[in-house]
Amino acid sequence: MVETSGLFCPRCGRETGQEGLCQACFLEKYVVFEVPQVIEATVCAKCPSYKIGERWVSTKLKTYEELARKAAYEAVRLSLKVNKDVSEPKVSIKMELVNPNILMARVIVEGFIEGRLVKTEADVEVRIRKETCDVCSRMAGGYYEAIIQIRAHGRLPTKSEVQKCLKIVDDVMARAEKAGDRLAFVSDVFELPEGTDVYIGSTAAARQIARAIVDEMGGAVIESPKLVGAKDGKGLYRVTFSVRLPGIVPGDIVRMHGSLVLVEKVGRRTSGIDLASGFSTSIKDEEPEKVASVSEGKPTVLVSEEADTVQVLDPDTYAPITLKKPAFLSRKPGEEVQVIKTRDGVFLLPGGGRGEE
Numbered sequence: 001m002v003e004t005s006g007l008f009c010p011r012c013g014r015e016t017g018q019e020g021l022c023q024a025c026f027l028e029k030y031v032v033f034e035v036p037q038v039i040e041a042t043v044c045a046k047c048p049s050y051k052i053g054e055r056w057v058s059t060k061l062k063t064y065e066e067l068a069r070k071a072a073y074e075a076v077r078l079s080l081k082v083n084k085d086v087s088e089p090k091v092s093i094k095m096e097l098v099n100p101n102i103l104m105a106r107v108i109v110e111g112f113i114e115g116r117l118v119k120t121e122a123d124v125e126v127r128i129r130k131e132t133c134d135v136c137s138r139m140a141g142g143y144y145e146a147i148i149q150i151r152a153h154g155r156l157p158t159k160s161e162v163q164k165c166l167k168i169v170d171d172v173m174a175r176a177e178k179a180g181d182r183l184a185f186v187s188d189v190f191e192l193p194e195g196t197d198v199y200i201g202s203t204a205a206a207r208q209i210a211r212a213i214v215d216e217m218g219g220a221v222i223e224s225p226k227l228v229g230a231k232d233g234k235g236l237y238r239v240t241f242s243v244r245l246p247g248i249v250p251g252d253i254v255r256m257h258g259s260l261v262l263v264e265k266v267g268r269r270t271s272g273i274d275l276a277s278g279f280s281t282s283i284k285d286e287e288p289e290k291v292a293s294v295s296e297g298k299p300t301v302l303v304s305e306e307a308d309t310v311q312v313l314d315p316d317t318y319a320p321i322t323l324k325k326p327a328f329l330s331r332k333p334g335e336e337v338q339v340i341k342t343r344d345g346v347f348l349l350p351g352g353g354r355g356e357e
Helices: 023-029 064-079 134-140 159-178 203-217
Strands: 038-044 049-052 055-058 087-099 102-113 116-131 146-152 186-192 195-200 220-231 234-245 252-256 259-265 269-274 280-284 289-293 298-305 309-313 320-324 336-342 345-348
Touching (some): 038 064, 055 134, 064 116, 146 203, 159 203, 195 203, 203 220, 203 234, 289 336, 309 345
Parallel strands (some): 146 234
Antiparallel strands (some): 220 234, 269 280, 336 345
16 A cells, blocks of 8 residues: 655646755756856966956966866856846856867755755756957056166166166066056066166055165165056056165265274165274164275284284285274284275275175
């Protein structure tokens, strides 16, 4: 004898295991979710970026398939509309690459309506369309919002200084790009007789670079905006950041705190070795007066050494000169040392050859 539940669907008459509509009629009454059968997703033909609405999104994806899957997934997700009557909805989207330009998405939505568990599936065809993103288009057209001029006060920047500045450019650009600044790119670099000009796509990134250079290497920045047009009633500006590196460099001998100091590092704080005492000293946010350069040092002989003094020969007249013994002196009597002659007197230099250890 066949037993029945005695419960029937009031709509189709089929036997059910619970009161009310059967599952099939219940799902016909309620649309769990809606999604188009065919969707377009747009990716950049030159870089790993995809488009959402009118906005381009950068990624670090390595392959075209990864980028296509990501773009297709986001396109389906944004096109999906789940019925507001569904509580605790769980959405699953599984992608399958059919060919380089088409992916099939299986969309599964599970949740509760009126306390009853519902689960619905649908297939969506996603067609991949290729465009050139805004950033790649601008890069190809030489777009820039700012110029960083690398100069030096009273001299030309050295090759090592320029290379150090360009390394700072790369580091700041990487951080700005990671933070979401899509215009953080270098349009061009020009080497000029007076220095180097770097053309930057983003004014904000250029400002960060200029400040980073000065923080690391010292000097000052002059910011000069120039009106170049208007958009939506607002002025468009290109900004020149003139970075002036200090007039002194490591190896210069300067007057600091009333003493002569061999400069070792230049930045917000200039530091070096006091040639009289041999101890380290520094000064902040101030460019000291240059007196000489370590390259002007001359070889001579250390004649004798006492507790706090030493005697050397004048490198020009060979007359003996008595000097205060600096802390850095490691040479012995009879060995060669380097000295610098200035209007302040004669001073020993660190190391045995032109100030090098």
